[in-house]
Amino acid sequence: MxxxxxxxxxxxxxxxxxxxxxxxxxxxxxxxxxxxxxxxxxxxxxxxxxxxxxxxxxxxxxxxxxxxxxxxxxxxxxxxxxxxxxxxSDRPHRLALFVSKYDHCLADLLYRHQSGELACEIALVVANHPDASRWADFHGVPFHHVPVEATGKDAAEQKQLDLLAANGVDLVILARYMQVLSPRFVAAYPQRIINVHHSFLPAFSGAKPYHRAYERGVKLIGATSHYVTDELDEGPIIEQAVVRVSHRDTLDDLLEKGRDMEKAVLSRAVRWHIDHRILVYGRKTVVFD
Structure with missing residues (x-):
């Protein structure tokens, strides 16, 4: 569309x-x-x-x-x-959406695009699991299943890079894509890969942050959208949000509240990038009004 x-x-x-x-x-x-x-x-x-x-x-x-x-x-x-x-403004970005099994951010971005909220073109969806194909099919976006095996990650990334080049992609969105990108991949799209991390960085970086937050009994959980660099979860931060939790919240409650934040912070980061509102300097960003 x-x-x-x-x-x-x-x-x-x-x-x-x-x-x-x-x-x-x-x-x-x-x-x-x-x-x-x-x-x-x-x-x-x-x-x-x-x-x-x-x-x-x-x-x-x-x-x-x-x-x-x-x-x-x-x-x-x-x-x-x-x-x-x-x-x-009349030359819209062409996006690729990467996803694994958690598809809430993918579904949200596809809906926002279809409703006209995101002034861009979504060229394709790339996934290392087949589960999210239903959302791509529903919105008429080409879907590519590229499995990532421990012994074949380089080959998988090359296939992904070939797909991006063939489709003229200039911005990659990691919509809960649960794979660490190689330095070679990141270097191909400097400051043009946006990730959402299910934590208020720099707290609880890496895997299973909600589980670790629950174990620590935190009173606030958050989500962070940032540019991807070679350092895991250390890229310049674009947007963040937090929500209060209590001792009454179960781990499932944290996961549910977190999903709402993840969708919001990722969609805002994508919108600001495609509107050319972000400048990176040092390890920071400025997001202009």
Whole structure:
């Protein structure tokens, strides 16, 4: 299903050393080229002396072809030491959803996409178990069962990478995919793999966090969505949520409450990424309004 978006905008994401005049310089450049700014947000990190900004403008009347934007903006970017990237709203991301046996996050994302909440294209679902095929079939999304055996993980990952390349995928979502990706896989999609972990990281990283939280008698449980890096559950955090639990809650209660949070934090992280609202710096993210 095609994404339901009528916007025709450009989005500029910038980070650079903080100094006076940055906002004025960027605003003046866009004004000079007849840009109608729709949204602008910025953040300064005084400890790192870093300036980060997102600005979105209507392309109607903008007098620079986006293909020529680097030529025009380059001198300004060089003057201020900017790292920058230009995105446009009419070129939606193509997603691959990875899943194992727990399919609640997968079903939620497929529904949100079908309802028009997520302005993207879902190219395929990849699973190491066949259980989730019913959701892909229901929503008309191609389903690929790629078993991952202990002795054949490299071959399985190569098949997955081939599928992603063949389908033009640019964002991978681990919707409760219970396999650790290799450094080679992660390197193929830097800051373009989003995972949901069923814990309020950095607490209870790794396997069975709800079981460990239940054993410790915690009073809050959480869920975390983050970018995937080579370090397990250590990637830059995008979104988190918590819910209060008590001694009356069983392990099954924790699992049920956790599933609701997992769906919410993952869908928000996906939406912010495809809307080009996230900048990563160091081990942190900035999520712009």
């Amino acid at each position: 095609a994404p339901r978006s009528t916007k025709d905008t450009a989005i500029l994401l910038i980070d650079c050393p903080d100094r006076k005049g940055l906002v004025a310089a960027i605003g003046e450049f866009l004004y000079r080229h007849n840009a109608n700014i729709l949204h602008a947000d910025q953040h300064q990190d005084p400890e790192r002396n870093v300036f980060l900004m997102r600005v979105e403008w209507d392309l109607a009347g903008f007098d620079i072809e986006l293909a020529d934007f680097p030529t025009h903006f380059g001198p300004l970017a060089e003057r201020y030491g900017m790292r920058w990237k230009l995105e446009r």
